[in-house]
Amino acid sequence: MSVNFIDLGAQYRAYKDEIDTSIHAVLDTSHYIMGQKLSDFETNLATFSGAKHAIGCSSGTSALILALLALDIKAGDEVITTPFTFIATAEMIAFMGAKPVFVDIDERTYNIDASKIEEKITTRTKAIMPVSLFGQCADMDEIAKIASKYGIAVIEDGAQSFGALYKGKRSCNLSVIGCTSFFPAKPLGCYGDGGAVFTSDDELAKKIRILLNHGQTERYVHKYIGFNGRLDAIQAAVLDVKLKYFNAELAKRQIIAKNYNEKLENVITPFIENGNESAWAQYCIRVKNRQKVLEICAKEGIPTGVYYPIPLHLQEVFAYLGHKKGDFEICEKISEDIMALPMSAFLSSEDQQKVIEVINKATA
Ligand SMILES: *Cc1c(COP(=O)(O)O)cnc(C)c1O
Numbered sequence: 001m002s003v004n005f006i007d008l009g010a011q012y013r014a015y016k017d018e019i020d021t022s023i024h025a026v027l028d029t030s031h032y033i034m035g036q037k038l039s040d041f042e043t044n045l046a047t048f049s050g051a052k053h054a055i056g057c058s059s060g061t062s063a064l065i066l067a068l069l070a071l072d073i074k075a076g077d078e079v080i081t082t083p084f085t086f087i088a089t090a091e092m093i094a095f096m097g098a099k100p101v102f103v104d105i106d107e108r109t110y111n112i113d114a115s116k117i118e119e120k121i122t123t124r125t126k127a128i129m130p131v132s133l134f135g136q137c138a139d140m141d142e143i144a145k146i147a148s149k150y151g152i153a154v155i156e157d158g159a160q161s162f163g164a165l166y167k168g169k170r171s172c173n174l175s176v177i178g179c180t181s182f183f184p185a186k187p188l189g190c191y192g193d194g195g196a197v198f199t200s201d202d203e204l205a206k207k208i209r210i211l212l213n214h215g216q217t218e219r220y221v222h223k224y225i226g227f228n229g230r231l232d233a234i235q236a237a238v239l240d241v242k243l244k245y246f247n248a249e250l251a252k253r254q255i256i257a258k259n260y261n262e263k264l265e266n267v268i269t270p271f272i273e274n275g276n277e278s279a280w281a282q283y284c285i286r287v288k289n290r291q292k293v294l295e296i297c298a299k300e301g302i303p304t305g306v307y308y309p310i311p312l313h314l315q316e317v318f319a320y321l322g323h324k325k326g327d328f329e330i331c332e333k334i335s336e337d338i339m340a341l342p343m344s345a346f347l348s349s350e351d352q353q354k355v356i357e358v359i360n361k362a363t364a
Contacts, residue, residue, distance in 0.1 A: 002301030003342050003351040006185050010346035015241055022237040032233050041236040042196075044243055049162075051173040051198035053205035056231030057212050060159040060181025063195040064092040066229055067155045067177040068127075070197075070207050073098050077126040081157075082112040083312040084331040085131040089157050090312050093129065100321070101125070102313050104328040108271040110134065110284075110338075113330075114142035121146070127153040132161030132171050134307070134340075135187065135279035136272060140166055140174040147175075155179065159195075160281035163187050163250045167275045172198040182239060187253075187279040188246055190235040249345035253280040256347055260285075263356045266363035282307055283343040287363055290337050296362040302355050305340040 004010075012019065026037055038056055045054035057063050073079060075097030081089055083102040090100035101120050106113045112130045128147055130138035140156065147154045154175035158164075161171040162180040172178030180186070182194035199205050207224070210217055215226035257280050261269045268286035272278055284307065287293050297304045311331045313323035325332065341355055 003303060003355060004344070004347075005303035005305065005342045006344040007346040008184055008189070008344075011242075011344070014346070015245065018241045019238055022241050023234055026233045026237045029233075034230060035233050037233045037240070038231060038236040041240040041243070044240060045196060046198075048243060048246070049170045049173045049178075049198050051170075051178065052200035052202070053198065053208075055197045055199075055205060055208050055212070056236055057195045057197055057229045058231060059193040060157075060179060060183060060186075060195040061088045061092060062212070062227075062229040063159075063179035063181065063197045064088060064129075064155070064157060065095065065227070066197050066208050066211055067179050068092060068096045068098070069211050069224070069226070070177065070204050071127060071153050071155070073126050076124060078122060078124040079127045079129050080112075080117055080120050080125060081129040082131050082133075082331075083328050084110060084308060084334065085133060085157070085312065086159070086308070087312065087315070087317075088159070089129060089131055090318065094318075098126070099124075100312075100318070102321075102323070102328060105331045105334070106139075107330050107334070109136060109139075109273055110334060111136065111138040112143075114139040114146065117143065117146050121150055121152075125150065125152055127155055129155045129157055131157040131159075132164060134270070134284055135161050135164055135281040136270075136276050137161055137164050137166035137171050137174065139273070144175065153177070159183075159186060161187070161279050163246060163279035165277035171279065172196075173200070176201060177204065182235065187250070187281050188239065188242060190238045190242075192232065192235055194231050194235040194239065196231075250277075250279060252345040253343065256280070256343060256345075256352060257283055259349075259352060260341065260356065263360075265360045267359065280343055282340045284338050284340045285359070286334065286337045287339060287359075288337065289363075290339055293359070293362045294339060297358060300354075300358045302358050303342060306338065307340055308335055311335050 159181035211226035212229035215224035
């Protein structure tokens with residue numbers, strides 16, 4: 001039997017009775033859009049995160065749009081971000097008509113290098129959007145210092161880091177707005193698409209709730225250009241059950257990551273900055289001769305992933321920004337030798353041992 005990259009089936013079987021009951025409760029009310037189930041989940045989500053407001057929305061991508069809309073980011077504005085992330089981060093900045101301004105990453109954490117941000121700030125810079133990649137928060141205190149010096153906002157793209165800790169605080173509660181995704185493969189996943197926006201600012205929270213419902217303040221009264229960014233009640237029903245077990249799952253992920261760290265021999269294992277606890281959305285290693293290692297894994301039934309093979313500044317969609325190879329050397333170098341191993345709270349120790357043996361042999 002081959003190993004699962006993320007064992008969503010085992011997770012469902014573990015909580016099946018509760019999840020089924022929770023979904024059926026929604027079916028029995030026939031209240032599929034928003035409603036009490038969503039409100040209950042949002043309350044629990046806010047409590048978990050420490051933010052005053054947690055607002056469910058239709059995806060991580062929607063969460064980013066809602067954050068950018070709420071802060072009035074528009075054509076002509078610049079938003080500083082990392083070129084080493086999933087496309088959505090820079091894509092949504094561009095989708096708003098604003099310009100993504102890339103800053104190279106830190107070689108150890110793979111997150112935006114805060115020491116290189118200030119030189120990219122112009123009079124048009126409206127926000128910094130760090131990504132807490134693979135589950136570890138970006139250098140949020142340093143980023144906050146720069147942002148406050150220039151009076152600009154910070155939006156954390158915490159799509160991969162929900163559950164992570166940064167100096168004792170939860171990811172998504174580290175800046176004026178935090179965004180996350182509940183895509184099934186993320187640390188906290190639903191059974192379809194979903195996401196959330198977090199803020200402790202009452203006015204922004206109110207605006208975001210209006211924006212995700214077509215800018216509507218009362219039925220058929222519209223104040224802003226918004227869109228349909230709502231989270232389904234059935235997804236909230238699934239998430240509300242999974243959230244109860246999330247802390248226990250995070251603890252299991254720590255044990256699995258620690259075991260990888262200790263037993264993998266010939267690779268660069270993840271570096272976790274002091275004061276951080278990763279949510280381990282991905283467990284990524286750097287290897288020599290990646291192509292060969294990927295092929296051996298495939299043959300041995302070990303699923304792997306490459307996040308990310310092409311940095312965003314070299315993507316065709318961003319050709320108009322005029323970047324070339326060599327512009328962000330650290331990010332380019334890491335994109336050539338990084339690879340992700342199976343990781344989930346339900347990875348059995350036998351399966352993990354198999355992964356470790358195959359990788360150690362392939363990299364020997
Ligand atoms: C997954 C992801 C998103 C998008 O989330 P969706 O729910 O798939 O829309 C955004 N940013 C990052 C860094 C992600 O990993």
